[in-house]
Amino acid sequence: MPNIASILKSEISRVARKEVRAEIETLKKASVQHRSAIAALRRQVIALEKELRNVAKGTARSARASEPEEAGEGEPKRRFSAGRLAAHRTKLGISAASYGQLVGVSGQTIYHWEQGKARPRAAQLESLAAVRGMGRQEVAQRLESN
Template sequence: MPNIAAVLKDEIARIARKEVRAQTEDFKKSSAQYRAHIAALRRRIDDLERQLKRAGKVAARDNPAPAEEDDASTPRRFSATRLASQRQKLGLSAADFATLLGVSGQSVYKWEHGESRPRSKQLEAIAELRGIGKREAAARLAKLQDS
């Protein structure tokens, strides 16, 4: 006949396993659901990335960007000290420089002193004046003043 202590010990172990199994069963179920949900989300991300890549290739193939548009869309940097030095290099007053740009003399003054910043259209006009010399600047200014 088995020892009563051994039988009692086995019964306690069996009941403990049953209780632990009941308590951990909910966690196992929810963990399996979370893993399935994560896997579905990963598959969806992969599909969306493939679609995005495909759409980018189609867009690049259908609309090749001309070089002229790249120059216009290039963001321009602005420096107040460079603007002042450019104006002085051309030998122009703030008012004359403003006339060439199509803005007021006060705007040029504020740009040079860092009180404001030119808009993108004005930055393009400043960039166009970068490549001209004193004679061409004077000719353009005379032409604008005569008009």
């Protein structure tokens, strides 16, 4: 005959394991939910940090953009395109050195601007805008007079 103490002990162990298993399952489910919530919060923090950086960049850009407007006193803001500069010079049929004479810079500077290796300053942009407004005959007259 089996010992009643050992049977009771094995039965208590079995019931205890069953109870522990049930408790662990609920804890596992809670843990999975918490982990997914933490992951979602991390993604949200990353998105907010990215948005904050973009806003900070935007305010820095707008601050830089507003400074020349204040100093320029209503002058229109000029944009520069290397391809358009090269196309305009080709349209006029003149060399980089001649175009540089019109703008007030060297031919090498014009070449660097066209290649995108350098960008003109604000005063030079105004000179470029003035040259863009000229026609082929006016450019020829201006070059002959220099």
